[in-house]
Amino acid sequence: MTTLLFTHEDCLEHDAGFSHPERPDRLRAALAALDDETFSPLERRPAPKADREQIERVHASDYVSHILGSVPPLGHYSLDPDTALSPGSGEAALRAAGALCAAVDAVAGGEAGNAFCAVRPPGHHAEAARAMGFCLFNNVAIGARHAHAAHGLERVAVVDFDVHHGNGTQSAFERDGDFFFASSHQSPCYPGTGSESETGVGNIVNAELAPGSGSEAFRDAFGKRVLPALDGFAPEMILVSAGFDAHASDPLAQLNLTEDDFAWATREILSIAAKHCGGRVVSTLEGGYDLNALGASVAAHVAALMDG
Secondary structure (H helix, E strand, C coil): CCEEEEECHHHHCCCCCCCCCCCHHHHHHHHHHCCCHHHCCCEEEECCCCCHHHHCCCCCHHHHHHHHHCCCCCCCEEEECCEEECCCHHHHHHHHHHHHHHHHHHHHCCCCCEEEECCCCCCCCCECCECECCECCCHHHHHHHHHHHHHCCCCEEEEECCCCCCHHHHHHHCCCCCEEEEEEEECCCCCCCCCCCCCCCCCEEEEEECCCCEHHHHHHHHHHHHHHHHHHHCCCEEEEEECCCCECCCCCCCCEECHHHHHHHHHHHHHHHHHHCCCCEEEEECCCCCHHHHHHHHHHHHHHHHHC
16 A cells, blocks of 8 residues: 655745744654665655635635734734744645645555655644634645535545644534534643533544543544544545544643554554545644654654555
């Protein structure tokens, strides 16, 4: 099974500000981990820029214009206390969203079994008309909507194992039963959403993990809540918000996972994909802020995709 890697050097040009945790070195660490000989079979492709039609399936047109029109020629422009634009942010955001659409095209078209998008800025907190949590455009939601609109897939699932709840993705899909969203995340934690009582139209599943939870609690919650619901949805494609900030070394949260847990979750998702949709999985980088842990976790995740 061929695994594709989508990335672009423009994604290194987004700069959220001095000492900001969502920094270009994150992408450098992920790509350095994938430079190992183990990953030589990866087929590497440049991420194209998303077009307005693709982005506006998720985001309001005025919001897209605001983001792209607010990119400063110099310095920074703050969208909120956590989220800022720099001169390279517009191109980076377009490449990040475009990577998901191109990966969906390739996997839906049978060019590869699955794909990983090594891009930034991340996306899963971005809502229809609001940037937040380091996120500008909701890359994974844009990719899922593209699978539906461009390829006619009627049941598209997103699974999110970032340590923070993917509020933007949930908001995009919670009233549309053609889509499924499941998230495992620390609670309480930013952004304060993701209660297990939030079920949408029966298509939303949240698995809350208390601070200090480790591998056993994560695998138990994922195995009992996320995976059975995903299986029951019988997806035609699965997209993954692959955040690695639940790692024990990460500075922004207090879960105690290891790269082996991310590999396990990836294999479980692939097993359901093999059952229902010919293994079609598209994954994208979300969080992960300790560079060593991020590199090791990306390597474990992509190795599992390649073995899938």
